[in-house]
Amino acid sequence: MLATQRQDRILTEIRTHGAVRVADLVAALGVSDMTVRRDIAELARDGLVRRVHGGAVAPDTPARSTDEPGFEAKRTRSSAEKAAIARAALADVEPGQALALSAGTTTWLLATLLAADLTRRPLTVVTNGLRVADALHGTPDVDVVLTGGVRTPSDALVGPVADATLLDLRVDRTFLGVHGLDADGPTTPNLAEAATDRALVRCAAATTVLADHTKWGTVGLARICGFDEIDTLVVDTGLGAEARAYLADAVDRLVLATPTPRDAR
Missing domain, CATH: 3.40.50.1360 (Rossmann fold)
Known part of the structure; x- marks a missing residue:
């Protein structure tokens, strides 16, 4: 599978489910962990996804929060x-x-x-x-x-x-x-x-x-x-x-x- 095909698959999964996990993509695409991470990194550079620990989410998903309200x-x-x-x-x-x-x-x-x-x-x-x-x-x-x-x-x-x-x-x-x-x-x-x-x-x-x-x-x-x-x-x-x-x-x-x-x- 070409990189563009993998990345299209990643985008489809995020549009469908709101998020994807690296481990799930490795199993579904039959490629290495590093390959999936590189694909996600490229999509993130283009603003198409946002990287999170263990995977990626849609770019408009609320960002990390370190605030702890009372x-x-x-x-x-x-x-x-x-x-x-x-x-x-x-x-x-x-x-x-x-x-x-x-x-x-x-x-x-x-x-x-x-x-x-x-x-x-x-x-x-x-x-x-x-x-x-x-x-x-x-x-x-x-x-x-x-x-x-x-x-x-x-x-x-x-x-x-x-x-x-x-x-x-x-x-x-x-x-x-x-x-x-x-x-x-x-x-x-x-x-x-x-x-x-x-x-x-x-x-x-x-x-x-x-x-x-x-x-x-x-x-x-x-x-x-x-x-x-x-x-x-x-x-x-x-x-x-x-x-x-x-x-x-x-x-x-x-x-x-x-x-x-x-x-x-």
Whole structure:
């Protein structure tokens, strides 16, 4: 296959799915990793794609984000979508389980639902999120384990203390909120938070990522994990068709949550 044919194929894949991964192109085109990377580099020089870690995206995809807003700033963004996602995630919780909830506004909404739902108790909830712990504090038949650690602007506890706490724990499912999501997986702008999020993933038998549609195409400084480590991804119906198709192939289960007028309150 000529270089121009390969590059046309790459552009077609990006137009269809919104993003491509180098590893997938190597398998599909039957060429080396370096050949694919050179093709992507040429397309990027022409402004036809934007290179990201592990692949390429459409040139108009939002660029890398290193900003880490505080909890209150994030809480007001896409609030209806986040409420719908939290409600959909609640369906995966069963009485008697041990859960881990990362810090974040969507996981905090899930925690408020758990605090109000008598049918899903008893539960044990491990969290590195101060707001998550506050939402569950004093809830009968819900034991809360707070990891400890250094506090971030988003009210997450991270660092060696948090990571050491999670090292020897085992939970049924981790619910992970993320800052960004692209073709290579979820990301965060905080290096220490990425390490603690990875520990939350490692301690779980299954992992559910909660991400509203605005997270797609936002790339934080640090990658958390790959799609092969994610069992379920819950997003809202605002996600575009191309991104849906890509993510449906990338994870075992893609759940689309539909916001309601009640969620917008």
